[in-house]
Amino acid sequence: MKKHLISAADLSREDALRILDTAEELAQVSERSIKKLPTLRGRTVVNLFFEDSTRTRISFEAAAKRLSADVINFSAKGSSVSKGESLKDTALTLQAMGADAVVIRHGASGAPQNLTQWVSGSVVNAGDGTHEHPTQALLDAFTMRRRLGDLAGRRVAIVGDVLHSRVARSNVLLLHTLGAQVTLVAPPTLLPVAVDAWPCEVSYDLDAVLPKSDVVMMLRVQQERMNAAFFPSAREYSRRYGLDRDRMARIHDDAIVMHPGPMNRGMEIAAEVADSARSTIVEQVANGVTVRMAVLYLLLGGSEPAIGGTL
Amino acid sequence: MSITIKNARILGGDPADIRIENGAVAEIGTGLSGGETVDADGLVALPGLVDLHTHLREPGREDAETVETGTRAAARGGYTAVHAMANTSPVADTAGVVEQVWRLGQEAGHCDVQPVGAVTIGLKGERLAELGAMADSAARVRVFSDDGLCVNDAVLMRRALEYVKAFDGVVAQHAQEPRLTEGAQMNEGEVSGRLGLAGWPAAAEEAIIARDCLLAAHVGSRLHVCHVSTAGSVEIIRWAKSKGWNVTAEVTPHHLLLTDERAETYDPIYKVNPPLRTAEDVSALRAALADGTIDCVATDHAPHPVEDKETEWAAAAMGMIGLETALSVVQETMVDTGLLDWAGVADRMSYRPARIGRLTGHGRAIEAGAPANITLYDPSVRETVDPTAFASRSRNTPYIGMSLPGRVVATFLRGRPTVLEGKIA
Numbered sequence: 001m002k003k004h005l006i007s008a009a010d011l012s013r014e015d016a017l018r019i020l021d022t023a024e025e026l027a028q029v030s031e032r033s034i035k036k037l038p039t040l041r042g043r044t045v046v047n048l049f050f051e052d053s054t055r056t057r058i059s060f061e062a063a064a065k066r067l068s069a070d071v072i073n074f075s076a077k078g079s080s081v082s083k084g085e086s087l088k089d090t091a092l093t094l095q096a097m098g099a100d101a102v103v104i105r106h107g108a109s110g111a112p113q114n115l116t117q118w119v120s121g122s123v124v125n126a127g128d129g130t131h132e133h134p135t136q137a138l139l140d141a142f143t144m145r146r147r148l149g150d151l152a153g154r155r156v157a158i159v160g161d162v163l164h165s166r167v168a169r170s171n172v173l174l175l176h177t178l179g180a181q182v183t184l185v186a187p188p189t190l191l192p193v194a195v196d197a198w199p200c201e202v203s204y205d206l207d208a209v210l211p212k213s214d215v216v217m218m219l220r221v222q223q224e225r226m227n228a229a230f231f232p233s234a235r236e237y238s239r240r241y242g243l244d245r246d247r248m249a250r251i252h253d254d255a256i257v258m259h260p261g262p263m264n265r266g267m268e269i270a271a272e273v274a275d276s277a278r279s280t281i282v283e284q285v286a287n288g289v290t291v292r293m294a295v296l297y298l299l300l301g302g303s304e305p306a307i308g309g310t311l
Numbered sequence: 312m313s314i315t316i317k318n319a320r321i322l323g324g325d326p327a328d329i330r331i332e333n334g335a336v337a338e339i340g341t342g343l344s345g346g347e348t349v350d351a352d353g354l355v356a357l358p359g360l361v362d363l364h365t366h367l368r369e370p371g372r373e374d375a376e377t378v379e380t381g382t383r384a385a386a387r388g389g390y391t392a393v394h395a396m397a398n399t400s401p402v403a404d405t406a407g408v409v410e411q412v413w414r415l416g417q418e419a420g421h422c423d424v425q426p427v428g429a430v431t432i433g434l435k436g437e438r439l440a441e442l443g444a445m446a447d448s449a450a451r452v453r454v455f456s457d458d459g460l461c462v463n464d465a466v467l468m469r470r471a472l473e474y475v476k477a478f479d480g481v482v483a484q485h486a487q488e489p490r491l492t493e494g495a496q497m498n499e500g501e502v503s504g505r506l507g508l509a510g511w512p513a514a515a516e517e518a519i520i521a522r523d524c525l526l527a528a529h530v531g532s533r534l535h536v537c538h539v540s541t542a543g544s545v546e547i548i549r550w551a552k553s554k555g556w557n558v559t560a561e562v563t564p565h566h567l568l569l570t571d572e573r574a575e576t577y578d579p580i581y582k583v584n585p586p587l588r589t590a591e592d593v594s595a596l597r598a599a600l601a602d603g604t605i606d607c608v609a610t611d612h613a614p615h616p617v618e619d620k621e622t623e624w625a626a627a628a629m630g631m632i633g634l635e636t637a638l639s640v641v642q643e644t645m646v647d648t649g650l651l652d653w654a655g656v657a658d659r660m661s662y663r664p665a666r667i668g669r670l671t672g673h674g675r676a677i678e679a680g681a682p683a684n685i686t687l688y689d690p691s692v693r694e695t696v697d698p699t700a701f702a703s704r705s706r707n708t709p710y711i712g713m714s715l716p717g718r719v720v721a722t723f724l725r726g727r728p729t730v731l732e733g734k735i736a
């Protein structure tokens with residue numbers, strides 16, 4: 001594995017499978033109700049969050065704590081920190097504190113990459129601007145694997161605001177690495193101009209894609225996009241690209257429905273769909289902790305096995 | 312004061328001696344002598360370079376550059392005249408400010424500083440600045456530009472183009488449709504999509520250029536297009552010129568060499584406006600400079616202090632310095648590739664920009680009677696770009712660590728050396 005996890009493209013197929021397999025073992029351990037492992041005792045993990053994301057921060061924090069790491073939460077949101085010179089200054093502070101890993105969430109694409117110049121520990125991208133969110137893709141792949149088995153040849157539809165989605169970027173890259181076939185479904189305004197260069201297919205027609213999908217991943221669509229004319233109205237968006245009960249009927253019986261959260265119920269996904277048995281939304285949250293444990297363990301190269309001698 | 316330059320290859324030709332007397336070229340021949348001797352064995356002699364697009368940052372951002380440091384950088388780059396852009400603080404939108412910049416240039420003495428006047432008051436794009444007053448001032452402004460911002464209002468642009476005809480001025484447009492580029496971070500294309508950086512589409516440049524060419528033709532004015540960056544812009548300018556319209560254009564060295572793939576590191580040293588484009592754009596720009604569709608090379612030298620570049624991409628300032636590397640980049644991209652000979656370089660980096668800016672004392676062939684504005688250049692060396700050696704106050708060069716050919720050995724401004732042995736004289 002590379003030292004940092006900035007992009008899903010940093011992971012070879014072997015790396016990705018190693019993370020998923022490690023996460024699987026960790027999940028089994030925590031299902032046996034051993035909540036805490038000594039693996040990263042004495043190591044320091046800093047959560048550096050420039051954007052509000054309680055869910056992701058808590059997930060990383062729980063992951064690090066279950067591995068017995070010391071966790072420092074550094075929330076830059078709302079403080080005087082707003083420009084990048086502060087990113088550098090903050091990084092130098094963390095460096096002085098001896099952070100072994102820095103988990104960073106930042107509103108600017110590329111900020112985790114910039115951070116690698118200034119800290120000596122591993123940098124984990126917990127979401128940067130409209131670039132990537134690789135641990136989300138890993139937890140999504142983990143969730144899919146638990147439900148569907150091997151992902152090679154599986155068909156995954158990713159539906160919604162691909163243009164602004166770091167989740168979509170990371171998922172396309174990771175799922176391609178794992179041999180799945182991805183189809184992006186969105187109105188043309190919410191796709192990047194050169195999306196044909198991505199390792200996936202593209203469709204504007206959700207109804208045509210649904211019947212052949214094993215996984216339907218709905219992306220959050222912000223209503224503000226409407227004001228920038230990406231689509232005419234929330235209602236029209238919902239009608240053409242929302243996953244409602246009628247559309248659910250077109251999905252085959254074993255297919256699953258995913259959402260990275262937070263959801264706009266009634267916009268991109270109907271409440272009864274989100275709450276149905278096909279939905280993995282709650283599992284995704286639980287799996288997030290396990291997958292992030294695996295990532296931190298493997299990046300920090302814990303000298304001890306993750307789980308007393310079994311790995 | 313007299314100087315004899317020995318064995319210089321004028322525009323790359325056979326070695327000849329150039330005798331300089333009282334600021335002018337007195338004689339060209341062989342076996343000349345008189346006054347101090349400068350050995351130019353193996354060096355190419357070019358007419359002093361003229362930059363149509365320099366940000367000297369003074370007044371207002373003296374932490375990034377001053378007229379003194381910027382003109383030292385210009386001299387080291389082989390320039391004898393630079394056009395100082397108007398986006399200073401205060402903006403160069405009055406006779407007072409342009410005269411101040413002009414005087415600072417005179418006092419510095421490293422090269423002539425020809426101020427550019429703002430088109431609109433405060434670069435706000437609302438009301439015309441007093442263009443006539445700036446033209447009539449001691450600075451004798453002929454080039455007007457809101458550079459950094461586009462004169463977006465079509466009526467205002469039309470009026471500006473018309474108005475400057477009264478004093479043979481030209482409007483230099485920074486072509487950027489503002490709505491299409493809100494929040495734009497880099498060229499919109501495959502790389503921007505992958506990096507998740509908001510795109511700056513080529514069409515936002517091309518749409519303004521097309522409109523302005525039509526306006527210039529309609530009112531019979533001169534239009535100059537700043538920093539052309541796309542293949543589509545080249546096609547539009549070629550079409551406008553084929554109609555006989557009075558349109559000129561410039562390209563920067565960085566757009567001749569670098570592509571948007573540089574952004575993959577997220578190092579804001581590559582963040583510039585207009586952004587670095589694709590390899591296809593680069594080859595179209597080179598071809599256009601070679602065939603004269605693009606008239607000249609202009610640096611868009613844009614100094615920024617370190618802290619404005621040591622940030623995440625979106626927060627970083629746009630722009631790169633270029634005065635001290637321009638000729639080397641032109642050698643690398645145009646001469647060593649066989650697209651231009653040294654006579655072509657003289658045309659694109661001295662004659663034509665001087666003509667566009669209406670500078671009568673610059674951009675003249677090296678011949679008896681002409682002002683002795685001369686650059687001696689050694690094209691045979693290759694050096695690694697080291698910004699700590701620059702005269703510029705800023706260090707934001709995208710070429711750091713790259714190997715580039717050539718070196719300016721000496722620069723003469725009206726017979727007086729401003730650079731000798733590569734150092735400020």
Ligand SMILES: [Zn+2]
Binds near residue numbers: 458460537538584585
């Ligand atoms: Zn400009």
